[in-house]
Structure formats: structure tokens, C-alpha cells
Amino acid sequence: MVKKAVCLISGGLDSCVVSFIAKDSGYEIYGLSFRYGQRHDKELVCAENIGKVAGVVDHIFFDLDLGQFGCSSLTDKKIIPEVDHDLGEIGKKIPSTYVPARNTVFLSLALAYAETLDADAIFLGANAIDFSGYPDCRPEYLKAYQNMADLATKKGVEGNPVEIIAPLLSLSKGDIIKKGMMLDVPFEKTWSCYQGGEKACGRCDSCILRLKGFLDAKVEDPIPYRFYPDWYKL
16 A cells, blocks of 8 residues: 655755655655745745655645734745854754744644545654754654644544654754765755845855755755855865
8 A cells, every 4th residue: 555645845955855755765745835925935946846856746835824924034024034143053042034833834734634635644854953943843842743633633533643754853964965865865956045046145044054064964065155154165
């Protein structure tokens, strides 16, 4: 019997690697991406391309305007994402790019989708090592969400719960990139920057963590940047 999985595909590096892990694990993949009021649609173009290369059976782009609430520099254009942080500063406090309850909302919709498909699992790219301080990327959060999902769904009550799988949770960004290289992940099709455009900014927290990951993996990031930190020297 074919195993089915819903993969949350943001267009970023982590979700791309996760999609290929799910594929390599023998799952039939159903992509789920969100138009949630983010600053740009570059990541959604990348998500679509990733889904095609990963061989998704279907790919839903769900419209959900979290920007109506504001309070995040990813959805409120009056708030500018922080830039030029030192690596040691990232993750020490919750940044302006935190979107309130985003992972909870996304996982809940993924759970509903998984039940309609009778899917076995949901894959997501949450990471608790090289992350930006988001509270909904922690192991204890995912454990609590799994417990809730087991209680709140027909599949859970009937003893066949949807498994929440975050295979990158305890990996560094460098190790995630190495894992992706083993799976022939098309990193050139991914986008991590909080800004849109033809080139990544190289200054936001997401760019800095991505560049540090490629540096640690000792390979060059295939996407272009407008700016490179002084320490990014392969």
C-alpha cells in the first residue's frame, strides 16, 4: 500500500530538503503552500518549482491572509525586517519576522488536508538548532501538537493518527545542506530571503543563516546575493 504524506512547501531551503526526504522515504507527496500575506511571492514561485521537481501528486496553494492581523514584518509592510545581525545574536530573542501562531495555523490546515487524503504523515521543515528564535519550531511544541492531533481527528481516535514528521529538527543548517546534497536537492530553486527580487539581500537573518550553512557545508550557495557578509569566504 502506498504511503501518503502532506508536505508543507514554503519555497525555502529546509522545506525543499524535507520534500525530498519524504520522497526518498517512499511517500506519495501532496504539496501544501500558503499565500498568507507575505511580503513577496518569490517564495511561492519557488515552492511551485520545488513541487514539480519533487514529483508531487497534487499541490494546493491555500489563500490565507494573516496580514490582516499585522504585528509581523513578514506580513506588515510598515515593519521592516531586522538586518545585519551578528550570528551570535540570532535566536536570542523572538524577531519581528515571527508571524503569530503561523505554524499552528499551517499545521492545522495540513492536518485537515491529510485527513481528506487518508494520509499517513505531515512533513515540515521546522528546525530547533539554526533557527531564528521562533517558539513554534521547538521539539516541545511539535510534541504537544502531535498530542492534540491524535485527540482531535477521526484518524487519531480510530488508532491511525497522522504522524507529524520534522526530520530536520535537530540538524544544523550545514548538515541540512549536506543531507540535501545527498538527495540531489535543487538548491538553486529555493528562496530563503525575507525580501523578493532577483537577488537575495544577504543581510536578513534568514540569508545569514543560509550562507553560514553553505559555508559550514563547504559548498557555494547557488543563488545570487546583493551583499555577502565579510565572513562568507569559501
